[in-house]
Amino acid sequence: MGRIVAVTNLKGGIGKTTTVVNLSAGLALRGARVLLVDVDAQGNLSMALGVRPRRTLYEVLVDGAAMTDCIISARKNLDLVAADESLLTAQPEIARRPDWGRVLEKALMPVRGRYDVIMIDCGGSLTVLNLNALTAATDVLVPTTVEPFSLKGLEMLIQQIRQVKGSSGALRAIVPTMYDARTRQSVELLETLRTRYGDLVLPPIRVNVRLSECSALGKTIYEYDPRSRGAFDYAQLVEQLSERMSLGPSPSRPAPPPVSPLQASEPVPPNHAPADQPVVTGAGSILGASCPNCGHPLQRATVAGYRVIYCDHCKYRRQELATGGRGS
Numbered sequence: 001m002g003r004i005v006a007v008t009n010l011k012g013g014i015g016k017t018t019t020v021v022n023l024s025a026g027l028a029l030r031g032a033r034v035l036l037v038d039v040d041a042q043g044n045l046s047m048a049l050g051v052r053p054r055r056t057l058y059e060v061l062v063d064g065a066a067m068t069d070c071i072i073s074a075r076k077n078l079d080l081v082a083a084d085e086s087l088l089t090a091q092p093e094i095a096r097r098p099d100w101g102r103v104l105e106k107a108l109m110p111v112r113g114r115y116d117v118i119m120i121d122c123g124g125s126l127t128v129l130n131l132n133a134l135t136a137a138t139d140v141l142v143p144t145t146v147e148p149f150s151l152k153g154l155e156m157l158i159q160q161i162r163q164v165k166g167s168s169g170a171l172r173a174i175v176p177t178m179y180d181a182r183t184r185q186s187v188e189l190l191e192t193l194r195t196r197y198g199d200l201v202l203p204p205i206r207v208n209v210r211l212s213e214c215s216a217l218g219k220t221i222y223e224y225d226p227r228s229r230g231a232f233d234y235a236q237l238v239e240q241l242s243e244r245m246s247l248g249p250s251p252s253r254p255a256p257p258p259v260s261p262l263q264a265s266e267p268v269p270p271n272h273a274p275a276d277q278p279v280v281t282g283a284g285s286i287l288g289a290s291c292p293n294c295g296h297p298l299q300r301a302t303v304a305g306y307r308v309i310y311c312d313h314c315k316y317r318r319q320e321l322a323t324g325g326r327g328s
Contacts, residue, residue, distance in 0.1 A: 001112050001113055002033075002035075002112050002113065002114075002115040002116050002117055002118055002250075003116070003117055003118070003138045003139055003245065003246070003247065004108065004112070004117075004118045004119075004120065004136050004137050004138050004139070005117060005118070005119045005120065005137060005138070005139045005140070005141055005172075005245070005247075006120045006122055006133040006134055006136070006137035006139070006140050006141070007019060007020050007023075007119060007120065007121055007122060007141045007142075007143065008120075008122035008130060008133065008134065008140060008141075008142060008157065009122075009124065009142055009143060009144055009150075009153065009154070009157060010124065010125065010126060010153045010156055010157050010160075011124055011144075011145075011149065011150055011153040012123075012124025012125070013124070013145075014124075014143055014144055014145045014150060014177055014178070015143050015145070015177035015178060015205065015211075016121060016122065016124070016143050017040075017044045017045060017048055017121055017215070018048070018177070018211055018212075018215060019141075019143045019175060019177065019205070019234075019237075020036065020045065020119055020121040021036075021045065021048045021049060021215070021220055022211075022220055022221050022222070022230075022234040022237075023119070023141075023234060023237060023238060023241065024036055024078060024117070024119050025075065025078060025220040025221075025222060026222065026234060026235055026237070026238030027077075027116075027117060027238060027242065027247055027248075028075055028076065028077035028078040029077075029222065030238065030242065030248065030249065031077065031248075031249040032077065032116040032117055032242075032247060032248055032249045033077050033114065033115045033116045033117075033249065034077060034078050034079070034115060034116065034117045034118075034119060035071065035079045035080070035081070035111065035114075035115045035117070035118045035119070036049075036074070036078070036079065036080045036081070036118075036119050036120075036121065037057065037080075037081045037104075037108070037118060037119070037120045037121070037133075038057065038080070038081065038082055038083035038120075038121050039057065039083060039087065039104070039120055039121065039122055039123065039129040039130065039132070039133055040083055040087075040121055040122065040123035040124075041083060041084065041085050041086075041087040041088045041123065042083075042085075042123070043056075043082060043083045043084040043085070044121075044215075045080060045082060045083070045121050046080070046082045046083075046084075047215070047218065048215045048218065049074045049075070049078075049080065049218060049220075050217070050218020050219060051072060051074050051080065051082070051218070053070075053072050053080070053082035054072075055069065055070040055072075055082075056070065056081070056082050056083055056084050056086060056087075057070065057081050057082065057083050057087065057090075058083070058084070058086040058087055058089075058090050060081070060107050061090050061094060061103055061104070061107060062090045062093055062094075066110070067081065067107050067108065067110055067111050068110065068111060070082075071111070075220075079115075087129065090129075091127060091128040091129060094128050094129070094132070095128050100128065100132075101131060101132060101135050102132070102135055102136070103132055104120075104129065104132035104133060104135070104136050105132065105135055105136035108136060116247065116248065116249055116250050117247050120133040120136070120137065126160065131164060134160070134161060134164040134165065134170075135164055135165075137170060138170065139170055139172045139245055140161055140165075140170045140171045140172060141172060141173050141175065141241070142154065142157060142171065142173070142174045142175065143174075143175045143176075143177045143205075144174060144175070144176060144177065144193075145176070145177055145178045146176050146177075146178070146179050146185075146186045146189045146190050146193070146204065147185075147189065148189070151189060151192065151193065154174070158171065171200065172200075172241075172244065172245055173200055173201075173202050173240075173241060173244065173245075174193065174197055174200050174201045174202065175202050175204075175205060175237065176190055176193060176201065176202075176203075176204035176205065177204070177205045178205070178207050179204030179205060179206050179207065180206070180207045181206070190204060202237060202240055202241075203233070203236060203237075203240075203310075204233070205230070205233045205234065205237070206229055206230070206233055208228055208229050208230035208233075210224060210225045210228040210229075210230045210231075211228075211230040214230075221234055222234075222235075236310065239299075286298045286299065286300050286309070289309075291311035291313065291314060291316050292316065293311065293314045293316045294311065294313050294314040294316070296311055296313040296314070297311075298310070298311055298316075299311070
């Protein structure tokens with residue numbers, strides 16, 4: 001059975017959808033079969049991927065349509081069950097059901113075995129559907145900006161995870177987003193995060209205007225600017241979560257059912273097509289190499305034509321052209 005990952009935070013505007021799109025696209029480029037499920041009535045996933053769905057999650061949860069009939073293909077290995085404003089009226093109806101907390105979980109069961117990862121993009125508030133997402137999830141991923149109010153909201157979210165799941169064990173990672181190392185507040189609050197939550201805190205996604213530009217154009221960061229720091233940061237996140245949560249492809253997993261013309265979204269324009277080659281390759285530890293800062297083993301990955309060398313312990317990072325030398 002594939003893993004179900006809820007990407008959530010009680011605060012809006014902290015990069016949840018950007019993280020869902022670029023994390024899932026990176027996993028798909030590595031060969032994992034990924035299904036995205038949007039439970040936010042704003043429906044931002046469709047826009048960020050440049051697709052126009054004909055059917056949405058509302059039809060599954062309220063009208064009783066089969067999940068397979070509402071899946072659209074967004075990219076190779078990357079499918080989507082979209083959302084729109086109709087989810088606002090769905091939530092009161094779901095709340096009246098005796099099994100209201102497991103409606104989404106039950107809807108996902110028929111397709112779970114066909115995907116390596118099902119990733120749920122949650123809204124920025126505590127709603128019936130967000131609680132459904134937490135209930136269904138095997139793992140929880142929390143993006144958060146490095147700001148005082150965001151850190152306070154993170155504490156409240158972890159309490160909510162404990163209430164829904166019985167413990168905070170499902171929380172797999174905290175991803176700092178919109179990080180700006182030029183500001184003292186960002187640096188200090190990131191250190192506070194690491195002190196409080198330890199290894200749960202992954203290296204930050206740095207501020208990069210390319211990330212907002214690509215979303216507006218319906219492209220992933222790998223399609224829009226694979227040499228940007230946004231692409232580097234999300235590619236590194238893909239590598240770390242693939243190892244930490246075993247999110248790679250499963251050779252024995254059956255292929256998802258083909259999407260019929262009636263289910264398909266409007267065609268993705270040619271300039272939205274994914275790259276032919278994976279953005280992230282050659283990942284793993286470097287035998288005999290140690291970090292110059294802390295002495296721990298170094299890791300490596302080739303990202304969009306660059307070789308990235310990094311340390312999971314102290315966050316040391318260096319990148320160079322795969323065909324030449326360039327450090328940073």
